[in-house]
Structure formats: C-alpha cells, structure tokens
Amino acid sequence: MPPPLSPLWWLASGLLIASITPASWAAPAPDASEIFADVTQRARQLAASPFDDPAGNLPRALRDLDYDAYRAIRFRPEAAVWRGEALFSLQLFHTGFLFERPVRLNLIEDGQPRPLPFQPSLFRYDAAAAPLKEQDLSGAGYAGFRLHYPLNREDYHDEFLVFQGASYFRLVGRDQGYGLSARGLAIDTASSRGEEFPAFTEFWLVQPEPMASHIDIIALLDSPSLAGAYHFRVHAGEQVEVDIEARLFARVEVAKLGIAPLTSMFMHGDVSPYPADDFRPQVHDSQGLLMQTHAGEWIWRPLNNPRELRVTRLQDTHPAGFGLAQRDRDFARYLDMESRYERRPSHWIAPLDDWGTGSVELVEIPSDSETHDNIVTYWVPEQPLAAGESRTYRYRLATFDARHPEQALAQTLRTRQGWGAVPGQRDPPPRSLRQFVVDFRGGELSSLDDTHPVVAELELSSGQARQVTVQRLPDGDTWRASFRVQPEGRRPVDMRLGLTLRDAPMSETWNYIWNPDELR
Known part of the structure; x- marks a missing residue:
C-alpha cells in the first residue's frame, strides 16, 4: 500500500497549496487506513473479472415516482447518525425517481464496520409520497448520504457535503449555496465512443471523534472499464477541503481518462453572446476555468454556452492546479432571488503528486435550460490507461469564493x-x-x-x-x-x-x- 501523505512529502513536491494546516496532514486513523487497504484489494479483484452490472431492482412504487413525489420523501433529522455524539452527523437519501440503484453504506465505529440497513421509519412520506406508507419497500436501500456540520452557526448543523448518483458529490463552504458538482472519475467524456459513468457502489464512513473537524470516507467505485478505491478525508471549516486518493485498476484500455472532474452550468452572461430572453443579466453556476501551470502562470478562460459542442485543452506537465470559479459575488449581477447564483462556490483541484504530462480539458455543451449541467472540466493524462494497468492519483479539492487565496496578480x-x-x-x-x-x-x-x-x-x-x-x-x-x-x-x-x-x-x-x- 502506498505510504500515507506527509508534510515532508508535500514540501518535496514543490506545489503551492492554500490553507495547509498540521491537522490536514495527520496520518489516517488506523481503522480508515485498514479499510482503505481492504477496499483497494476488492477493487483490484473486481477489475480482474468481468463487469457485473447491478441492475436496479427497486419496488415498482419507487421506480414510478415523479420529481414532486420524490421530493416529498424527507429524512427525519432527529434520526441522524451520530446526532449529539459528534460535530458531524449523517443523514440518508431514499431511492426512487432518478436514483434507482442503491449504494451500500457501512459505519466504522470503535474500529468495527457494521452495515447500515434500510429502514423506512427513518423517513417521512408526505404529500405526493404518502401512498408509499402502504407499500412494501423492502430492499429499497439508500441512494446516498449527506453530512452536516456547524459550518455557519454553532447552534445549527448545516448540510455541506452530498454523495448521490453515480460518482457525483457536491460540497459548499461557509455562506455558500450548492452549485457545481465534483465527480470521482470521467471516462470518454465528449468522445465518439460515448461517455461512461463510473459509480460509487459502497461506502465506509469512519465515526469521527466528538470534537473532530475532519471525517474519513472510503468508497468502492466500479464501471465496465475499471474499478477503484477512494479515500476522502474531509476537513470542514470556512472553506471545505477534501484530500482524495484514488487507486484505479483497469479492466480494459481507457482511451480518455478524466481525473478530478468538475461539472457545472453556464447559460448566459459575461462574454457569452447567448441572446437570452431573460430578466436576469447572468445565469451560471460557474463563470470561468482557472488554471495555474507548473511554471506558475495563472490562466483564466471565460465560459460559454456554445451553439455546438466545444472541446478545448490547456496542455501542461505537472500542473499546480485548476478549477471552476464563480467570481461575480454581487446579487445585482444576477437579480435571482431563488437561485442566488452569487453564492455558488468555486472549486479548486490541486495535485498532491506528479501527474506528468497531459492537459486540462474543457467541455462546453449547448444548452437551453439552466436545469442541465453543460460544463465539464478534468485532467487528461497524455498516456491512456492500459488494460490491466493500475494508477494512483492524489489531489486536494477545496472550495473558495471569488478569488483563489494564492493568486496575487490582478x-x-x-x-x-x-x-x-x-x-x-x-x-x-x-x-x-x-x-x-x-x-x-x-x-x-x-x-x-x-x-x-x-x-x-x-x-x-x-x-x-x-x-x-x-x-x-x-x-x-x-x-x-x-x-x-x-x-x-x-x-x-x-x-x-x-x-x-x-x-x-x-x-x-x-x-x-x-x-x-x-x-x-
């Protein structure tokens, strides 16, 4: 197993990474490290065998749910895991509507793993979801989970991190509202072969110490092309930071591997010539792509809602970082009281080891609705991932506001x-x-x-x-x-x-x- 990240290793890499604290680099708790080693072995074994597509087998009542009925299923906050025992608490998402494939959830408490079985009593079935009370929901499972923490006020635990759907997850820092999403991995995005969406199939959440401001999450990822083991160490604070280690094992060759993907939405605003019949001057979750090259150059590329698919690349060797930023933080620039686009977070990806030669790829997709994500960016290594090959990528994902804290130039x-x-x-x-x-x-x-x-x-x-x-x-x-x-x-x-x-x-x-x- 690769050695845990350490301050000395980071200093040797020469990267400039914002907001490093000693706590950020404490070695993983033994139980998290051991679970990660076990999940790594499982991923290696999965990749050595044919992909087994776990087709959804939900009760029909859940498969037939529409958006309104699904929204009427609400987790009972008083049933949150670790509520009153730690600063972090855990709430769960019900399956149904678009989320037909449950994920397996495990808790690591006192060093011992235990599965978290599905319990309908943890949810309220209100309004359009009320008929579900009379249905047999055995085997429904959970679609994902969300973490809460006293981020904005000491007397209220805010939702700040969500894992739900394929390998998607979202996070916000203090005084921010959800916008763009992160993903575990992207495969063949915007290619003629068609995109493949790897999915997290099982999670292990390590119970944090009562006053801890970080939590460890281990995840197993699977797809037709590869399997992977992920370790997320989440640090909650004014800006949320997630140290991520991804260990990938290829079943078949992956021609275009997208590392640390970010997915967002851009409808119109700024340089975009989109002729919007809209009272709002701007509509977007992210405004531009920001990159810092290995040589230290900062590059800003404004986003666009194009007439046809656009795929562009910024090439580099061992990049310092890249991300999607929402720079305009003034309500008057959006005028949207419901979406509050001025509060959307920016995200930054900082490699924690040498990623070699490759490029930051930006995909801009034509869109006529702000409900659809149409912006994707990720790192593409120069060399494809060969069948039977394994690779490890370590990086830090962090939220920020209008300005990246390390950017000194105008x-x-x-x-x-x-x-x-x-x-x-x-x-x-x-x-x-x-x-x-x-x-x-x-x-x-x-x-x-x-x-x-x-x-x-x-x-x-x-x-x-x-x-x-x-x-x-x-x-x-x-x-x-x-x-x-x-x-x-x-x-x-x-x-x-x-x-x-x-x-x-x-x-x-x-x-x-x-x-x-x-x-x-």
Missing part, C-alpha cells in the same frame, strides 16, 4: 464583446469584426497611477488584432484592455492577453477562443 473582472463598428459609421465593417473589452482588477495593478506605462500583451492564433489600447477606469482600481479582432474567415481565434509593467506581469493571462460560427 484577475479578470469582466469580459465583453460586440460588433467592432463605430456608432453612426457611414460604411460599417462586417459584423465579423469583433471588439473585445477585458477589465482587470487587483494586486499591484490596482495601486498604479494612470501615468504608469501599463502595456497589453496580446497574442492571436489567427486573424488580425487592431487598436489595442490600455486605460485605467474612473474607479481608479480597474484597468481596461480593448482591441478589435478580424478573424480569417470561419477560422477560430485563440487569444491570450495579459497586462505588464516594464515586462513584469501585472495580471493573470486572459485566454478565450472566439468562434466566428457563434455569431448570432
């Missing part, structure tokens, strides 16, 4: 684009001529006087750039780079922009691909 505040014509122009240019306006704020840049010689460094993969200018805005803190781009026919234009002062970087690198086909 960051992109907003991006706008439109027709590059001058109002009232007698002989206007074609609509393919686009004007881009990119505003930066923060870091040393916001302290500069407008007499400082700030320069916009702009690179295009194709086409021509015109009228590149830089100016400080009236608020005194924000600097604007403005330029026009004339594409070469229908050829996409990959743009990189950064502000410098005497060749020293003042901002992150703004990176955007303009597709002339997106003109609407």
